[in-house]
Amino acid sequence: MKRIFVTGGAGFIGSAFIHLILRETSDVEIVNFDALTYAGNPENLTGVDETRHTFVKGDICDKAAVLAALPDDCEAIFNFAAESHVDRSISSADEFVLTNVLGTQVLLDAARARNVRRFIQVSTDEVMGSLPDESNLYFTEISPLKPNSPYAASKAAAEHFVRAARETFGLDTVITRCGNNYGPRQFPEKLIPLMISNAMNDEPLPVYGDGRNVRDWIYVEDHARAIWLAFERGKAGEIYNIGARNEQYNIDVVKAILDALGKPHSLIKFVADRLGHDRRYAIEADKSETELGWKPLTNWEEGLQKTIEWYQENQEWVAHIRNGAYRDYYQKMYGASLK
Numbered sequence: 406m407k408r409i410f411v412t413g414g415a416g417f418i419g420s421a422f423i424h425l426i427l428r429e430t431s432d433v434e435i436v437n438f439d440a441l442t443y444a445g446n447p448e449n450l451t452g453v454d455e456t457r458h459t460f461v462k463g464d465i466c467d468k469a470a471v472l473a474a475l476p477d478d479c480e481a482i483f484n485f486a487a488e489s490h491v492d493r494s495i496s497s498a499d500e501f502v503l504t505n506v507l508g509t510q511v512l513l514d515a516a517r518a519r520n521v522r523r524f525i526q527v528s529t530d531e532v533m534g535s536l537p538d539e540s541n542l543y544f545t546e547i548s549p550l551k552p553n554s555p556y557a558a559s560k561a562a563a564e565h566f567v568r569a570a571r572e573t574f575g576l577d578t579v580i581t582r583c584g585n586n587y588g589p590r591q592f593p594e595k596l597i598p599l600m601i602s603n604a605m606n607d608e609p610l611p612v613y614g615d616g617r618n619v620r621d622w623i624y625v626e627d628h629a630r631a632i633w634l635a636f637e638r639g640k641a642g643e644i645y646n647i648g649a650r651n652e653q654y655n656i657d658v659v660k661a662i663l664d665a666l667g668k669p670h671s672l673i674k675f676v677a678d679r680l681g682h683d684r685r686y687a688i689e690a691d692k693s694e695t696e697l698g699w700k701p702l703t704n705w706e707e708g709l710q711k712t713i714e715w716y717q718e719n720q721e722w723v724a725h726i727r728n729g730a731y732r733d734y735y736q737k738m739y740g741a742s743l744k
C-alpha cells in the first residue's frame with residue numbers, strides 16, 4: 406500500500422481528489438487532515454472507501470498535530486488546505502497568511518523531519534496576476550509572480566517557501582498551478598455554484614462589474630487527475646500549469662447557467678466590482694500535456710451540465726450550508742447591492 410497525506414481533503418478540490426484516487430487505484434491509503442473550517446464539509450466524503458481513508462481533524466499550522474497524523478513511510482504530502490476565497494481575503498487577510506503561508510511551512514518541515522518522498526503544493530494561476538483583456542498572452546511556468554489579491558499573495562508566498570525547501574534542503578517538491586475549477590461540491594459562495602443555486606431559487610444573480618472578466622475554467626476531476634500525474638511523473642523542483650484552454654466571460658457563464666435551467670436573463674443583477682478584480686486569466690498547459698501526459702477529459706458543455714445536475718440532485722447539501730453561517734457572510738458581501 407502507498408500511504409499519502411492529503412490536507413484540506415474535506416474541501417471542494419481535495420475531496421474530488423480523494424474520490425478519484427480511491428476509485429481509480431487499489432493500492433493507495435489516504436490520511437485526510439483537515440481543520441473543517443467553514444469550507445470543509447465531511448459530507449463531501451460520503452461514499453469514499455473508508456477502509457483506505459482515515460479522516461483526522463487538525464490545523465496545518467499545528468506542528469505537533471501534523472507530525473502525529475503523518476503516517477510512517479509516507480509517499481507524499483498533497484497540500485490542498487488553504488483559505489481559498491478572494492473576497493474573504495479582501496475583508497481580512499490574517500487567516501490567509503496563517504494557513505496558506507505558515508501552514509505550508511509547517512508541512513514542509515514535517516516532510517523533511519519524516520522523510521516524506523514528495524511534496525505536492527496545490528497552487529493557483531492567480532499568483533501570476535492578471536492578463537490584459539483580449540490579448541494573445543498566456544500564463545506559463547516562467548511568468549513572473551505578480552499576485553493582486555491578499556489570497557493570491559499568500560499562495561505566492563507559499564510557493565516561495567516550497568521553492569526554498571527544494572533549494573536549501575533538497576526536498577523533492579512539485580508545484581501545480583491551476584485555473585478556476587468547477588464541479589460538484591464547490592462551496593456556494595464561488596461563482597458557478599452561487600449562480601446555479603440562486604437561479605434554482607429564482608433569486609437575483611449578482612455579477613461583478615461589467616461581467617467581462619475572463620476565467621479559464623476546468624472541471625475539478627481533470628484538475629485532480631493532473632495533480633496525481635504531477636506526483637507520479639513530475640520532475641522534482643518543477644512547476645506545472647494546469648488548464649483546459651476554456652476561457653469564458655463571467656457573464657457568458659451566468660447566461661449559460663440560466664439557459665440550462667430555463668430561467669430568464671432578467672435575474673442577472675450587476676453589482677459594484679470586486680476591489681482589484683483581475684481581468685483575465687488564461688493558462689498555457691503545454692508542459693503538463695507533454696511531460697505529464699495529461700489532458701482534460703471533460704469539455705465545458707458536458708462539465709457544466711454535470712455540475713448543474715449535481716446541484717439539482719443535492720439540494721440538501723446546499724441547504725445545510727445556506728442555513729448556516731454562510732448566510733451572514735452572503736448578506737455582508739452582496740446584501741446592499743441586492744436590495
Ligand SMILES: NC(=O)c1ccc[n+]([C@@H]2O[C@H](COP(=O)([O-])OP(=O)(O)OC[C@H]3O[C@@H](n4cnc5c(N)ncnc54)[C@H](O)[C@@H]3O)[C@@H](O)[C@H]2O)c1
Pocket residue numbers: 412413414415416417418419438439440441442443444445446463464465466484485486487488489490504508527528529530560582583584585586587592
Ligand atoms: N477552487 C479553485 O478554483 C482553485 C484553483 C486553483 C487552485 N486552488 C487551490 O486548491 C486548493 C483547494 O481549493 P478548494 O477550492 O478546494 O478550497 P476549499 O476552500 O473548498 O477547501 C479548503 C479546505 O482546506 C481546509 N482548511 C482550511 N484551513 C485549514 C487549516 N489551517 N488546516 C487544515 N485544513 C484547513 C478547509 O476546511 C477546507 O476543507 C487551495 O490550496 C486553493 O488555493 C483552488
